[in-house]
Amino acid sequence: xxxxxxxxxxxxxxxxxxxxxxxxxxxxxxxxxxxxxxxxxxxxxxxxxxxxxxxxxxxxxxxxxxxxxxxxxxxxxxxxxxxxxxxxxxxxxxxxxxxxxxxxxxxxxxxxxxxxxxxxxxxxxxxxxxxxxxxxxxxxxxxxxxxxxxxxxxxxxxxxxxxxxxxxxxxxxxxxxxxxxxxxxxxxxxxxxxxxxxxxxxxxxxxxxxxxxxxxxxxxxxxxxxxxxxxxxxxxxxxxxxxxxxxxxxxxxxxxxxxxxxxxxxxxxxxxxxxxxxxxxxxxxxxxxxxxxxxxxxxxxxxxxxxxxxxxxxxxxxxxxxxxxxxxxxxxxxxxxxxxxxxxxxxxxxxxxxxxxxxxxx
Amino acid sequence: xxxxxxxxxxxxxxxxxxxxxxxxxxxxxxxxxxxxxxxxxxxxxxxxxxxxxxxxxxxxxxxxxxxxxxxxxxxxxxxxxxxxxxxxxxxxxxxxxxxxxxxxxxxxxxxxxxxxxxxxxxxxxxxxxxxxxxxxxxxxxxxxxxxxxxxxxxxxxxxxxxxxxxxxxxxxxxxxxxxxxxxxxxxxxxxxxxxxxxxxxxxxxxxxxxxxxxxxxxxxxxxxxxxxxxxxxxxxxxxxxxxxxxxxxxxxxxxxxxxxxxxxxxxxxxxxxxxxxxxxxxxxxxxxxxxxxxxxxxxxxxxxxxxxxxxxxxxxxxxxxxxxxxxxxxxxxxxxxxxxxxxxxxxxxxxxxxx
Numbered sequence: 188x189x190x191x192x193x194x195x196x197x198x199x200x201x202x203x204x205x206x207x208x209x210x211x212x213x214x215x216x217x218x219x220x221x222x223x224x225x226x227x228x229x230x231x232x233x234x235x236x237x238x239x240x241x242x243x244x245x246x247x248x249x250x251x252x253x254x255x256x257x258x259x260x261x262x263x264x265x266x267x268x269x270x271x272x273x274x275x276x277x278x279x280x281x282x283x284x285x286x287x288x289x290x291x292x293x294x295x296x297x298x299x300x301x302x303x304x305x306x307x308x309x310x311x312x313x314x315x316x317x318x319x320x321x322x323x324x325x326x327x328x329x330x331x332x333x334x335x336x337x338x339x340x341x342x343x344x345x346x347x348x349x350x351x352x353x354x355x356x357x358x359x360x361x362x363x364x365x366x367x368x369x370x371x372x373x374x375x376x377x378x379x380x381x382x383x384x385x386x387x388x389x390x391x392x393x394x395x396x397x398x399x400x401x402x403x404x405x406x407x408x409x410x411x412x413x414x415x416x417x418x419x420x421x422x423x424x425x426x427x428x429x430x431x432x433x434x435x436x437x438x439x440x441x442x443x444x445x446x447x448x449x450x451x452x453x454x455x456x457x458x459x460x461x462x463x464x465x466x467x468x469x470x471x472x473x474x475x476x477x478x479x480x481x482x483x484x485x486x487x488x489x490x491x492x493x494x495x496x497x498x499x500x501x502x503x504x505x506x507x508x509x510x511x512x513x514x515x516x517x518x519x520x521x522x523x524x525x526x527x528x529x530x531x532x533x534x535x536x537x538x539x540x541x542x543x544x545x546x547x548x549x
Numbered sequence: 550x551x552x553x554x555x556x557x558x559x560x561x562x563x564x565x566x567x568x569x570x571x572x573x574x575x576x577x578x579x580x581x582x583x584x585x586x587x588x589x590x591x592x593x594x595x596x597x598x599x600x601x602x603x604x605x606x607x608x609x610x611x612x613x614x615x616x617x618x619x620x621x622x623x624x625x626x627x628x629x630x631x632x633x634x635x636x637x638x639x640x641x642x643x644x645x646x647x648x649x650x651x652x653x654x655x656x657x658x659x660x661x662x663x664x665x666x667x668x669x670x671x672x673x674x675x676x677x678x679x680x681x682x683x684x685x686x687x688x689x690x691x692x693x694x695x696x697x698x699x700x701x702x703x704x705x706x707x708x709x710x711x712x713x714x715x716x717x718x719x720x721x722x723x724x725x726x727x728x729x730x731x732x733x734x735x736x737x738x739x740x741x742x743x744x745x746x747x748x749x750x751x752x753x754x755x756x757x758x759x760x761x762x763x764x765x766x767x768x769x770x771x772x773x774x775x776x777x778x779x780x781x782x783x784x785x786x787x788x789x790x791x792x793x794x795x796x797x798x799x800x801x802x803x804x805x806x807x808x809x810x811x812x813x814x815x816x817x818x819x820x821x822x823x824x825x826x827x828x829x830x831x832x833x834x835x836x837x838x839x840x841x842x843x844x845x846x847x848x849x850x851x852x853x854x855x856x857x858x859x860x861x862x863x864x865x866x867x868x869x870x871x872x873x874x875x876x877x878x879x880x881x882x883x884x885x886x887x888x889x890x891x892x893x894x895x896x897x898x899x900x901x902x903x904x
Contacts, residue, residue, distance in 0.1 A: 240743040340833070354834045355606075384605040384770065389814035389828045411744060414773075414816030418823040437820045453818060455748035457777035459800060460817050466755070467748035467777070473713050 200271070201228040202373045202405035203252075208265035210244070210251045210429075212477075219477040221247045223429040224265075227422075229373065229405040236416040236437070237409045238452075239426035242474050245409045248426075249375050251275075253290060254282050269373065287318040291366030295378035297358035301350040307334070307361050308346035314368045333364040338394055356387035360394070367398065374399075377409045392419055413456060417441055422535055425449050428475055428485030431505060435537030445508040445539035447492045484540070494543025505540045559631055559732060559764050560594040560617055560650075566625035567609070567616050571839055584839045586612040588788035589626070591865065594732070599758060599765040601779030601796065603772055603811070605835060609788040610768050614734045617766070618650050619643065631731070648678045651725035655737035657717030661709040667720050668705035671695065674727035694723040697760075699753060715746035722753065726761070734766045739774060751778055772815045776800045781873070784808045787846045788838055793865070794874030804868040805876040807847045843888045845879065853880060861885045 210222040222244045229235050239245045250256050251263045252274055267274040269289050277285065294300045302310055311330040315321055321329070327346065334342035337360040350358055359379065366374060376395070380388040396419060399406055408419060416423055416437065423440040425433040425448065433446040444450045454468030472489040481487050483499045490498065497503070567587040586609045594600050594617075604610045615621045617628055619635050628635040630646060638646060654660035661670055671691050675681050681690040692702035698719040709717055718738060725733055735754065739747045755778055758765055769775050775782060775796075782799040784792040784807065792805040803809045810829040817823060831850045836842055842849050848858040863877040863885040877885070 240745065356834060385772070385814040385816075386605060386810060386831050387834070388816075389830050392816075393828070393830055412816065413744075413818040414823075416816075417818045417820045418816045420820075441818055441820055452744055455745045456818055457748075457751065457771075457773040458817070459773040459776050459812070459815055460819060460822060464777075466752045469748045469752060470745040473715070473746070 201230050202233075202270065203229040203407070204266070204268040205252070206266040206268075208248060208251065208267060209263070210247055210256070211262040212247075212256075213260045213262075214478060216476075217478045220480055221429050221477045222251065223480075225424075225426075225429075225431055226265075227424055227431070227434065229407055231372065231405055232399060232403040233422070234399065234406040234408055234420050236420035236423045237407060237426060238411065238413060238416055238423060240411060240452075240474060242477065243426040244429035244477070245426050246377050249292075249377060249407060249409060253286060253292060253375070254279070284318070287314050287369040287371070289371055290373045290375060291369070291371040293359070293362050293366050293374070293376040293379040295381055297355060297362050297382070298350065300362055301358060303350050306347050306349055307353075311346070311361070311365055311368055314365060318369050329368075330364075333368060334361070336398070337361075337364045337367075338390070339364075355383055356390060359383060359387075359391055363391070363394065367404075370402065371404065373405045373407070375407045375409070378411070379408075380415065381410065381412070388415070395419070413441065413453065425452070428480055429477060430485060430502075430540065432486065432541070433539040434505070435508075436535050439508075439537035443508075443537070445537070446486070446541045447490050447543065448486045449539075451489075451491070492543045498542065503540045503542045505538045508537045508539050556595040556598075558593045559596040560766075561629045562590050562592045562613075562617060562626065563628075564626035565590040565592075565613070565616060565623055565628060567612050567621055568624045582839050584837075585609075585788045585841055586838055587616055587623075588838075588841065590785075590788075590790050592783060592790050592793070594764060594766060595781075596731070596764055597762055598780040599755075599767055599778050601775035601782040602766060602768045602785060603770065603775050603782060604785035605811075606770065607835060607838065608785045609838065610785050611736050613785065614652075614736050614766060614768050618652060618734060619646070620652070644678070648674070648680075648728035649730050650732040650734070651728065651730040653718070653721050653725050653733065653735040653738045655740050657714055657721055657741065658709075660721055661717055663709050666706050666708055667691075667695070667700075670709075670720060671705075671723045671727055674724060678728055680728065690727075694727055697726065697757070698723045699749075713746070714742050715749055718742065718750050719753065722750075722757070726757070729761075730763070732764045732766070734768065736768045737770070738767075740769065740771070747774070754778060772800075772812060773817075784811065787835060787841060789846060789877070790865070791847065791878070792868075792874075792876040794869065794876075795871050798869055798871035798874045802869050802871075804874065804881065805847075805878045806851050806853045806880070808876070810852075845877070855879070857883045860888050862888060 206226045208222055208225040212219045212221055225248055227235060237245045252267045263275055269285065308327060308330045311333060312326040315326045315329055331342045331346050334345050339345045339357055339360050380391050398404065410416060420437045423434060423437050424431050425440065427448050433440055433449045440449060444453055451468060451470040455470060457467060470489055475481055475485065475488065483501050484503055487498050565587055566589060569584040569586055571582040571584050590613055602610050612621060616623050623636055668691050671694055672687050675687050675690060681687045691705055695702045695705060700716065700719050739750050742750060751774060757763060767775060767778055779796045781794060782796045783790050786807050792799060792808045799808065803812055810831050813829040833850055836849055844859040844861055845863050848854045857879050861883055863879050865875040865877045866881055866884045868874055868876045868881045
């Protein structure tokens with residue numbers, strides 16, 4: 188299974204570096220500030236999970252990276268370096284060249300992201316032939332190989348099937364095969380397993396993890412499911428109201444959450460592992476509309492703590508959490524985690540955009 | 550928690566079947582088949598309990614919920630509600646059933662009429678069943694219901710589009726409660742809500758159940774949520790209930806390989822635990838309910854499949870240590886109906902889905 192790593196992998200440095208990403212959308216209700224200064228980086232073989240509820244700006248932030256927002260209504264600023272090359276200022280032609288071998292994307296709904304009137308093979312070879320000079324026959328052989336790699340039974344026949352003949356899990360495998368067709372160094376998955384059953388989700392997560400360790404692909408995994416995050420992510424970024432309110436290693440953020448929103452989110456989750464039968468914690472109210480963000484901290488209107496007088500008028504900066512120390516994830520003792528992981532995640536600070544992290548409000 | 554000693558059965562299904570005919574359309578009029586959405590379900594729901602019903606999409610859990618309320622007509626078997634036979638009810642009896650058994654639907658955006666105010670939506674069951682006659686009495690009852698589900702009674706004159714998903718789901722619950730039902734079926738009632746809002750609705754359902762002594766059938770694919778709200782859990786696979794038991798027992802000591810796989814696939818928000826936990830990854834997809842495998846229907850994906858599985862259709866039998874924990878699996882002793890083959894010598898795999 189070395190076929191996916193045909194393209195040379197740039198050895199060092201992060202795959203993707205996002206700095207101060209901002210997205211504004213023009214809407215009938217006024218300007219929506221959907222993403223407000225987002226920054227993160229993804230190393231080779233690393234999985235960064237972006238977590239948030241609907242409307243937090245997590246999907247728009249990646250659509251902006253790939254130039255998939257309507258240019259007439261969307262204003263994107265900031266920097267997004269893919270191997271040092273800025274995606275946001277790229278010419279459309281260059282962007283088209285970069286998308287296939289650079290970035291693969293998997294969307295939530297496998298039914299709407301596949302074309303119903305084209306066979307699976309046709310949709311797979313399209314990307315292959317657009318980015319590399321391969322003959323029809325070679326592209327088809329490669330398509331069969333890819334379908335085999337993502338675990339589709341009987342790939343030789345599946346290649347001639349149409350999307351409606353496949354189950355949801357099989358369709359999502361096809362979408363993943365298309366995303367991986369040109370061996371991208373970065374895979375972006377936007378709620379890729381949300382529409383699937385847990386058993387199928389487990390199959391897909393296994394698949395992505397395997398492909399990732401084999402090829403060192405960097406992954407941005409967008410989800411609202413903190414359980415999935417715990418299973419696959421190296422680092423987590425919690426989004427609320429278009430900003431990152433907390434980030435750090437998966438252990439720091441999920442086991443030692445500092446921001447009241449992250450704490451609320453975790454408390455609101457029914458836990459299969461430790462159910463004490465008590466009521467779930469809830470976060471009162473609803474997220475703010477992006478057209479009308481609060482003046483101070485984005486979470487202030489729903490915050491149960493409000494530990495500092497400045498919260499109401501001033502957005503707390505993303506700052507290292509007091510008492511956190513830098514951890515090396517290489518010591519987690521999991522066998523077989525590729526060598527990529529250790530480099531990328533050691534020394535990741537645990538940061539939160541709050542002034543009330545210390546001991547209060549749990 | 551209901552006491553285990555003296556439990557009254559409120560809703561009971563015996564050998565319940567809902568089969569849908571498949572008509573081949575288009576140019577190729579190939580033979581018609583039968584889609585076995587619900588295929589021989591035995592299930593009791595005790596008065597005052599929350600029974601969680603879990604399973605993957607397409608396993609027939611929604612159809613089962615609908616069949617219990619006779620929103621679809623069963624093609625076989627019986628359903629009784631508080632002693633009365635649901636499948637043989639007259640119009641008048643059915644009307645009473647509609648008052649006493651309510652439903653909360655999945656999508657709060659589709660299940661509310663956009664052109665009717667909250668008061669009209671919640672008040673309709675009162676009108677239909679002639680409860681709280683008189684405009685003022687009805688309006689007072691609507692206010693009471695809205696308060697009960699945690700909405701400001703002042704919102705009665707508003708329209709659904711003015712509400713968020715969670716608030717709409719509260720309106721849906723208020724409507725379901727209007728007739729003072731004994732039994733409430735919640736069909737994926739929290740599936741379309743955000744995590745923090747889900748928690749609000751789950752807490753509400755639990756509070757209402759205690760406060761009003763409701764009996765709940767909580768249908769969901771979310772095992773963590775089901776574990777949280779349920780007293781007992783029933784697991785469905787391909788039209789059949791394959792395991793039932795006290796929630797703690799089913800979650801901690803699942804006895805049927807399918808339940809084990811399902812539970813192991815649920816991602817938990819604990820990184821340390823997730824790294825050490827072994828997921829049982831089932832191979833393949835669920836077979837089509839139009840081509841149910843012979844014998845045990847899970848055998849095509851079962852990691853523990855052995856000799857009697859294709860030949861004997863397993864019946865629910867007592868398993869594990871908790872009282873009332875039953876599962877349909879030959880690993881606990883071969884109990885069930887031998888498969889009747891049409892012709893002797895026909896291969897047992899006749900019912901297999903094409904692989």
